[in-house]
Amino acid sequence: MYLKAVKINSNQAVLEDYPFSLPIIKNLLHSNQPLPFSKPITFLAGENGSGKSTLLEGIALALGMNPEGGTKNFNFSTYDSHSELHEHLTLVRQGVLPKTMFFLRAESYYNLASAVQDLALDAFYGNRTLHELSHGEGVLSIVTNRFTNNGLYLLDEPESGLSVSRQMTLLKEIITLSQQNCQFIIATHSPVLLAATQATVYQIKQGTLQTVNYHETDAYQDMKLFIDDPERMLYYLLDD
Template sequence: MYIKNLRINWNQQECKEYYNEILSINNLETLDFKKRITFFVGENGSGKSTLLEAIAVKYGFNPEGGSINYNFSTKPTHSSLSELLTLSKGIRSKDGFFLRAESFYNMASYVDDIGIDFEGYGGRSLHEQSHGESFLTLINNRFRGNGLYLLDEPEAALSPQRQLSLLVMINKLVNNNSQFIIATHSPILLGIDDAAIYSFDNDDINQIPYEETESYNITKLFIENREILLKRLMNDSE
């Protein structure tokens, strides 16, 4: 494990920030990473990206995504939460990447700008591939194992079929001494074996089983009861 635990040193905070309003984060003191794969789940706005970004910045990643030595910034928007974090680390990872669906476009531009050798990126510019293709190209070619990989909603670009491909890639990388922390809403990715799932709902961060995640339950409910559910939703909205 490259990150075993995090602690937030609230006593070092000098003035309140927006993340003090996010209860899951404001109530957090410490979090353990005991499994090779940790998922962050929870409602939109529950604080997953805020915490993942703080972990990434503290570990040395560029806040908008990339590897440790990527250094680009389109907007100085990252929060100061990373300054309050202490990470309890194991051995130093040999590889690493912070991949955010929401700023992937900017990262692809950076890769173009620095005139990188595209060999590691599927042989052509990430901009010349579809969103999903470029996302998987990057993971396939650039994630080399023995690494720490932080992914924010990797499913955003991917078809269900490709999410299954990603699941297989993650599993291979884990077998090659990697650690993942992934914020996701995908009932497919969450189904991977032997992961810890932390829910940011209910004003706290708690570990829950796969079958208790909203992503699983709402997808299952919808598929099994589509017609009844649609009628009820339409009636409620009238």
């Protein structure tokens, strides 16, 4: 593992302000324990607003990545919305540097695609401008063309814009790369991606971080409930 753990420290942070007001950030800080990354793939799962993307963003920035995505060499900025969490993180590294790093986040994919085009880097992303592709096609193009072995990759909801079958394609790419000395830290809602082997799943629930297996994740259980009996689920959803 290139990144073995991360620890949150106060360093004179205003604990009542965002992001320290988030229950998960507050609990990680007060636990005074590092969050370990012991497997090639680590998932951060949880509901919208649980703090998983904020935590992933903080790790990315602490690694020197651009807040809106890309490699360490990207420095474009469209809107400054990132938190100060990265200033209060201590990274525990293995000592071996990854050959490459990349931060891919769904919410700023368009901005990343524009930066790739402006910098004339299309040759490294499939020889087509990412703006000519759908969001989902563009994400897969980045992973298949830009991600190589011996890399550290942070992905924030990469399933956005992908059909179920394309999520399976992405899952295959992630597993294959993880077997080529790559490390992934992924924030996701996808029950498809969460099925990855050799993965640690941290689920954020009620402000706490729990290590769970695949079948214990809310994403899997909620999807299974719906798929097993959609008519019954619709009945409950629409029952006033």
